[in-house]
Amino acid sequence: MSVNVYDQANALESALRKSEEFTNLKELYETVNGNPDSKKLFDEFRNIQMELQTKQMNGEDILDNDVERAQQSAQAIEEDENIKQLMEAEQKLSSLIQDLNRVIMKPIEELYKLNN
Numbered sequence: 182m183s184v185n186v187y188d189q190a191n192a193l194e195s196a197l198r199k200s201e202e203f204t205n206l207k208e209l210y211e212t213v214n215g216n217p218d219s220k221k222l223f224d225e226f227r228n229i230q231m232e233l234q235t236k237q238m239n240g241e242d243i244l245d246n247d248v249e250r251a252q253q254s255a256q257a258i259e260e261d262e263n264i265k266q267l268m269e270a271e272q273k274l275s276s277l278i279q280d281l282n283r284v285i286m287k288p289i290e291e292l293y294k295l296n297n
Contacts, residue, residue: 193281202274209267219263226254226264 197203213219229251236243258264 202277206270206274209270213263226258229254
């Protein structure tokens with residue numbers, strides 16, 4: 182019997198979209214986007230993160246000024262309850278995805294353990 186793993190992956194995607202972790206994240210993301218102050222802080226934080234990642238990937242130096250901006254932005258979002266809840270929900274979803282990845286990788290790990 183052959184199993185189409187893509188069908189299973191699509192079913193997993195659908196289940197993930199219906200999961201409590203994802204629906205909670207989606208609601209909190211909408212809350213952040215619906216609050217002008219939270220949205221502004223969140224967008225600024227993400228832009229700074231992207232700038233730093235781009236610099237890092239391009240081999241550019243990250244200056245003290247960059248680090249200070251990132252720290253100030255991180256502090257500001259920690260003080261915003263909407264963003265704080267969003268980040269906590271994102272972490273829960275990330276944990277779920279890590280757990281799913283462990284399950285998916287289990288056959289390969291077992292295979293290699295058998296051949297040692």
